[in-house]
Amino acid sequence: MDPLLAAGALFGIFLVLLFLGVPISASILVSAFSTALLILPWTATTYVVGQQMNLGVESFSLLAVPLFILAGNIMNNGGIAQRLIDLALVIAGRVPGSLAHTNVLANMLFGSLSGSAVASAAAIGGTLHERQRAEGYDPAYSTSVNIASASVGLLIPPTTAAIIYATVAGGVSVSALFMAGYVPGILMGLVVMVVAFIVARRRGYRSTQRVTPREALVVLLRAVPSLLLVIVVVGGIIAGAFTATEGAAVAVVYCLVLSFLYRALDREALVQIARRTVSSTGVVMLLIAASSAMAWVMAFTGIPGAITSALLGATSNAILIFALMLVILLIVGMFLDITPAILIFTPIFLPIATDLGMHPVHFGMVLILAMCIGTMTPPVGSVLFVATGVSGTTIESVVPRLIPQVLALVGLLVLITYVPVLSLGIPGMLGLLG
Incomplete structure (x- = not known):
């Protein structure tokens, strides 16, 4: 079957189902199965698709995903988030829009620990x-800042997005991806703070809080045990003391110990945390399984190779090709969650990026940042819906306030794409790029 016809069938069916309101995982699976039927008989299609779904989730490294989800849920309910918010309040001080900056800093701190944009938006925004x-x-302004900064945790390690990308890309070091995420993640937070500062100064938003040096020291000491989690987990992975999966298990134990020391968890809370973790893990794993089937169909029909040949045949200008990739990824992010987007588009765009000289770690940062922007844009932005629900605002009122933030972050995406040292500098200095 011609690869372009296969691509048309695959993505055509997928988009139709998506616009009809079919869940993303079901849309991916049905489109993959239907396209495979155009090439293989029913029995073979059923067997192969089922096999690929099983192989997609049969990975030791993917065990880190439910463990980090569990750690994030424990932090969300174990008193850790509040301590990080208190620290962010002290850091933000009394500059214009200090509570907005507190929101950003708290999302950076909490998101880097939980690795979940949705959890950050709910925990920090709700508090x-x-x-x-x-x-x-203005509630719409506050919500827009929360939305724009909640996804920072998808870049700053430890992050499940990097683990999923490493699994799909193959041969890419999780440690290198973790280290590569620091500069883009911090820059993302700073960009949101700059835009928030400009708006806050125009509107005269100032904080009335006053914190003495003694109070600030107490807040810092209370937050230190929570901050040590990053050092323990990421430091252990970088030092080779344990793998990313083992690091996720360490994070769960560490969060449990802290939460019990803070006396913030009881038996009922643990049951609820377990239920939410199982539910979230089921959703993620189904997406991974369905996306793995779609990735196999694309590989079997030669879709990635055809797209690579078409793009490289149209122009050899790397700047133009990367620009086109960014446009496609930003559009994709408006409709797909980060997990299926990584699983589907890594096999398509990674070969193109590497052919043009982009390091796989660098491409991973570009892809994840593009998907971070996608989580905050309609019509399927998960963070957008969660944050507006928590604040009680409407999407119609928030989106106009969100536009400056999105435009600024798109500018950052362009910068990250064309300045590789921003992603590769730290892992290169640590000798993690191979």
């Missing part, structure tokens, strides 16, 4: 929303 409203902040 700060009423305080921001009491100090006269």
Whole structure:
């Protein structure tokens, strides 16, 4: 079957199902199965698709995903998030929009520990929303800042997005991806803070809080045990003391110990945490299984090779090809969650990127950042819906406030794409790039 016809059938069926409101995992699976039927008989299609779904989730490294989800849920309920918010309040001080900056800093701190944009948006936004409203902040403005910064945790390690990308890309070091995420993640937070500062200064948003040096020291000491989690987990992975999966298990144990020391968990809370973890893990693993079947169909029909040949045949200008890739990824991010997007488009674009001289670690950062932007844009932005639900605002009121943030982050995406040292500098210095 001609690869372009296969691509048309595969993505055509997928888009139709998506617009009809069919769940993403079902849309991916049905489109992959239907396309395979055009080439193989029913029996062979059923066997191969089922086999590929099983192989997609049969990976030791993917065990880190449910473990990090569990760690994030424990942090969300174990008193850890509040300590990080208190620290962020002290750091933000009394500059214009200090509560907005607190939101960003807290998302950076909590997101780097939980690795979940949705968890950050719910935990941090839910905690700060009423305080921001009491100090006269426009709820739409506050919500837009929470949305724009909640995805930072998908870049700053430890992050499940990097683990999933490493699994699909093959031969890419998780340690290198973790280290590569620091600069883009910090820059993402700073970009959001700059835009928030400009708006806050125009509107006269100032904090009334006053913190003495003694109080600031107490807040810092209370937050240190939570911050040590990053050093323990990421430091252990980089030092080779344990793998990413083992590091995720360490994170779960560490969070449990902290939460019990804080006396923030009981038996009922643990049951609820377990239920949420199982539910979230089931969703993620189904997406991975379905996307693995689609990835096999694409490989079997030669779709990635055909797209690579078409793009490289149209122009040899790397700048133009990377620009086209960014446009496609930003559009894809509007409709797909980060997990299926990584699983589906890594096999398509990674060969093109490497042919043009882009390091796989660098491409991973570009892909994840593009998908971070996608989580905050309609019509399927998961963080957008969660954050507006937590704050009680409407999407219609938030989106206009969100546009400047999205444009600034798109500018950052372009910068990360064309300046490789921003992603590769730290892992290169640590000798992780091979």
